[in-house]
Amino acid sequence: MRDFAVNRTSGLLVLPLVCVLALFLVVPICLILVVSFWDYNEWNFFPAFIFDNYAYIFTSPVTWATYLRTLQYTVITWVFCTAIGFTVAYFLAFHVRSQTWQIALFLLCTIPFWNSNIIRMISWIPFLGRNGIANSVLLDAGLIDVPLEWLLFSDFAVILAFVHLYTLFMVVPVFNTMMRIDRSLIEAARDAGASGWQTLVHFVLPLSKPGLMIGSIFIVTLVMGDFITVRFMSGGQSASVGRVIANEIALLQYPAAAANAVILLATVLLIVSVMLRYVDIRKEL
Amino acid sequence: MPRSRSFYVLAAFFGAFVLFLYGPVITIGILSFQGPRGGLTFPMNGVSLHWFFDLFEEQAVGDFWAAFRRSLTLGAMVMVTTVVVSVMGGLAFRQRFAGSAALFYLVIASLVIPSILVSLGVGLVFNVLDWEVHWATSGFGSQLTWTLPFGLLIMFAVFNRFDGAYEEAARDCGASWWQTLRFVVLPLIAPSLIGVALFGFTLSYDEFARTLLTSGSYNTLPLEIFGMTTNVTTPVLYALGTVTTLFSLLVIAVFLVAARLQRRRLLAQASSGSAQS
Numbered sequence: 001m002r003d004f005a006v007n008r009t010s011g012l013l014v015l016p017l018v019c020v021l022a023l024f025l026v027v028p029i030c031l032i033l034v035v036s037f038w039d040y041n042e043w044n045f046f047p048a049f050i051f052d053n054y055a056y057i058f059t060s061p062v063t064w065a066t067y068l069r070t071l072q073y074t075v076i077t078w079v080f081c082t083a084i085g086f087t088v089a090y091f092l093a094f095h096v097r098s099q100t101w102q103i104a105l106f107l108l109c110t111i112p113f114w115n116s117n118i119i120r121m122i123s124w125i126p127f128l129g130r131n132g133i134a135n136s137v138l139l140d141a142g143l144i145d146v147p148l149e150w151l152l153f154s155d156f157a158v159i160l161a162f163v164h165l166y167t168l169f170m171v172v173p174v175f176n177t178m179m180r181i182d183r184s185l186i187e188a189a190r191d192a193g194a195s196g197w198q199t200l201v202h203f204v205l206p207l208s209k210p211g212l213m214i215g216s217i218f219i220v221t222l223v224m225g226d227f228i229t230v231r232f233m234s235g236g237q238s239a240s241v242g243r244v245i246a247n248e249i250a251l252l253q254y255p256a257a258a259a260n261a262v263i264l265l266a267t268v269l270l271i272v273s274v275m276l277r278y279v280d281i282r283k284e285l
Numbered sequence: 286m287p288r289s290r291s292f293y294v295l296a297a298f299f300g301a302f303v304l305f306l307y308g309p310v311i312t313i314g315i316l317s318f319q320g321p322r323g324g325l326t327f328p329m330n331g332v333s334l335h336w337f338f339d340l341f342e343e344q345a346v347g348d349f350w351a352a353f354r355r356s357l358t359l360g361a362m363v364m365v366t367t368v369v370v371s372v373m374g375g376l377a378f379r380q381r382f383a384g385s386a387a388l389f390y391l392v393i394a395s396l397v398i399p400s401i402l403v404s405l406g407v408g409l410v411f412n413v414l415d416w417e418v419h420w421a422t423s424g425f426g427s428q429l430t431w432t433l434p435f436g437l438l439i440m441f442a443v444f445n446r447f448d449g450a451y452e453e454a455a456r457d458c459g460a461s462w463w464q465t466l467r468f469v470v471l472p473l474i475a476p477s478l479i480g481v482a483l484f485g486f487t488l489s490y491d492e493f494a495r496t497l498l499t500s501g502s503y504n505t506l507p508l509e510i511f512g513m514t515t516n517v518t519t520p521v522l523y524a525l526g527t528v529t530t531l532f533s534l535l536v537i538a539v540f541l542v543a544a545r546l547q548r549r550r551l552l553a554q555a556s557s558g559s560a561q562s
Binding site for chain 1: 289291292298305308309310312325327370373378380382383389391392393394395397398399401403405406407409410412413426427430437483487493494497506510514522523526529530534537
């Protein structure tokens with residue numbers, strides 16, 4: 001009887017949440033799945049049950065190259081975000097001693113997150129451009145004779161922007177996990193004769209794993225699904241799965257875009273479900 | 286205890302990271318004061334407010350102010366909905382209920398599913414049903430799939446740390462479920478709600494991918510700005526960037542002050558309450 005009452009109250013409370021997610025997530029994703037089997041011509045798409053969209057994707061060498069490139073972006077971005085994010089969080093959690101400073105510096109790191117990603121991408125132009133700051137500094141220092149052309153609108157710029165935009169998604173969860181590490185454990189390690197480095201590798205790193213996993217989930221999903229950073233920072237020269245989907249949408253080839261979306265979704269969910277095995281998100285909150 | 290050498294190395298690394306985060310935005314902040322003949326890069330060709338005035342002229346940047354108003358309205362709608370739905374969801378998830386595990390994973394899925402898929406899917410639904418996409422309907426719903434998971438995860442964190450003794454005390458005094466919620470739980474979690482509101486507003490205000498295919502013929506501000514990047518090649522772009530950055534900072538400041546005031550009021554109430562008893 002009590003179960004029923006709990007279920008009824010909870011059911012009413014989650015009703016709006018369920019409605020929003022059903023209408024704007026579950027139904028749309030199901031429709032993508034359905035439409036991926038539909039057919040299309042130059043100006044319209046219509047119900048059918050064909051596998052052509054998938055057959056085209058799997059037999060086109062472009063697809064494989066695009067996926068490979070997307071995975072490349074993801075792995076490189078992840079490596080940089082993790083290395084930088086872990087170091088920053090470690091400094092904040094273990095080397096800054098007063099709590100006021102900890103909070104102040106943490107906030108300093110999070111403020112850019114509230115700014116528009118588009119603006120943050122645009123803001124690299126004066127730095128990386130042909131006549132930008134980076135080139136003029138290098139020219140003045142005599143390190144190069146002609147301006148580097150690959151700074152802006154290149155894969156380099158794409159990765160740089162990804163790291164710039166998303167490192168924060170690693171800093172926050174790792175910092176959160178580190179703050180919960182029992183300090184007496186670290187002291188015990190020191191007392192037992194562990195060096196600072198040994199404490200870091202054998203205690204802090206393993207204990208930070210849940211935070212690292214949550215950060216990784218964010219970075220992998222954000223980079224895998226991205227189309228705007230790749231398009232803007234590569235000057236339209238590089239492809240990613242997200243961009244392929246966006247292009248097909250622009251050409252009104254919805255069934256083709258849907259088939260690509262289904263494969264992207266399957267890839268992302270597969271990676272995330274593997275990562276989720278190593279972390280219990282509800283315990284980390 | 287003296288600082289170890291690793292402290293200074295790490296502090297330098299941290300400083301470089303902060304410079305990396307803020308440097309580019311500060312650069313465009315400076316360049317937006319370019320003289321009327323200045324370009325997109327240094328050197329500065331004089332100093333002026335020319336490009337800021339340009340923002341107010343419609344032909345220079347399209348209908349920037351209308352887009353700003355739309356983004357503001359949409360942000361407010363998303364903010365209110367996110368706060369209300371997240372609090373309700375957070376309350377429900379304090380107990381296990383039928384389907385709670387599945388719903389939790391759906392929330393996580395909402396967070397990890399690439400934005401462009403939501404945009405495409407919602408666009409398709411409206412297309413198939415022959416409804417017109419509009420920022421206040423399809424755009425609004427798409428943005429909620431991004432802001433609600435953040436709001437809910439914050440609420441989970443809040444209720445994980447919430448001391449149930451307060452509610453028990455209220456109930457022992459004869460308060461009903463609603464009274465307990467209204468006079469005990471909500472005032473206690475109010476400072477965190479301001480955090481949820483901040484997430485709701487700014488995530489919506491800055492959202493690009495989810496609104497791309499769902500906003501219809503009227504652009505939100507991020508869409509408008511992105512459109513500008515392809516055809517505007519003057520520092521007016523930087524002026525716009527500087528103005529929206531300052532606006533974001535203003536929003537954060539307002540929310541921080543509100544959270545601080547809320548906490549102070551709570552403490553004042555608590556101390557006056559204990560003085561009375």
